[in-house]
Amino acid sequence: MTETVIVWLRRDLRLADHPALHLALARGERPVPLYIHAPLEESPWAPGAASRWWLHHSLASLDLGLRARGGGLVLGRGDSLATLRAVVRATGAQAVYWNRLYDPALTARDSRIKQALRADGLRCESLKAHLLYEPWELATGAAEPYRVFTAFWRKAAAGLAAPGPPPPPPLAPLPAPEALPALPSGVASVPLDSLGLLPRIPWDGGLTATWTPGEPAALTRLEQFLAQAASTYAQRRDLPSVAGTSRLSPHLHLGEISARQVLWGLMRCGPDMLTGIAEPFVRELGWREFAHHLLYHFPRTPEEPLDGRFAAFPWRTERADALLCAWQRGHTGIPLVDAGMRELWHTGWMHNRVRMVVAAFLTKHLRLPWQAGARWFWDTLVDADLAANTLGWQWSAGCGADAAPYFRIFNPVRQGERFDPRGDYVRRWCPELAALADRWIHQPWAAPAQVLEGAGIRLGQDYPAPVVDLAQSRQEALAAWSQVKALG
């Protein structure tokens, strides 16, 4: 009689390169794919609204894929351990397999569950799938976690380029199963809609128009990137008006595609892709690895600055609520910032260059705490990822790993002129500025009254006046950050 095992799905909503599913099939066991929605267990970082929207559609897609191969998906809700035990009883399963995750709340939960299930007499196996390197596989010569990307990446890239430990090279991706055994009868699944993942009020039109969640779309996205953008990534990745990036981040976050598949897809394009033309892109996979490395070793960083000197930083208190609100809504009066925040609100995504600009503006010019920005991104990004979000915001605030010199403060006007010189991006998301000439598109407040009038813009009515003076707030930020740095 074939043994039944539960494949506990989490952020690995794919069929290809799925170590836990593959293990069951390779052993001739009957896998029961089970997803459990347990947001309380991820607290305080339960998925935000945009992430939940994606998750809903990704689960629907996975269900289709499993059914098409003769299998199916079991959905559960509530306490993970209790649900696992219930499905074990219903199916007679003798083992539970899953792919590892690394968020602090989840590593704690998963090890607790593994202990409990083993005490029940079940076999439990957790596998590497989400990352190229486990967070503990790479360490400095002093056996410490890395705090500097370049050193981390030197070590990691050595494993990618020249196979042989340490570190071990990432193995080839596993194939997707062509057929799956049917689910055992009598196993109960809750309806997808009952998970309550979709918004109650229909604000998700922009998401629907922009994205297709699910593994097939992820694979298509990768193929498109490999065929078109990968070779021009270095030149175009910083231009927010151009589709020069992979846009794989939400697919990677939920594991609709694995980093290993992306890596091997690049290698398939040519022998020198990883070290040559696609190296800047591979580095971004490296940042993804580094972010998880940091979060694993410094689990308090989602809430607290890695650099303790920032614990008592003098964030702005006057007008803080109004300024945060203006930033969130894209009403700061700084066109590139507003364009980015509106792109985020409309599509659940923002170009990375613009993420840096809006984050610098929030933390430096508005001098509002990076945690407030991280929370907003968490709720609005379809690719919201605790490791990447934490690294990005702490880096922007200058309190995290690889902190830049404090005087490197992005000027959103200058950034706009460099990376959106024709104003295409600003005009797309701030259409009220569309008639303004290139010269003024990134600083309408500086345009002569006649020019504004000609473009049909009354500053403060059709488009906001800047909420802060850029030069003055830059000086205030410089002063505040230089004080922190002097704490020693």
Add this chain to the structure above:
DNA sequence: TTTTGAGTTGTTCGA
């Protein structure tokens, strides 16, 4: 232990 090299993504100013 000490020393040394190096550090994602920038801006401004003055020549």
Add this chain to the structure above:
DNA sequence: GTCGAACAACTCAAA
């Protein structure tokens, strides 16, 4: 417009 220098000195990682 373009270029180099200044912006400081600190931390990390490895030899």
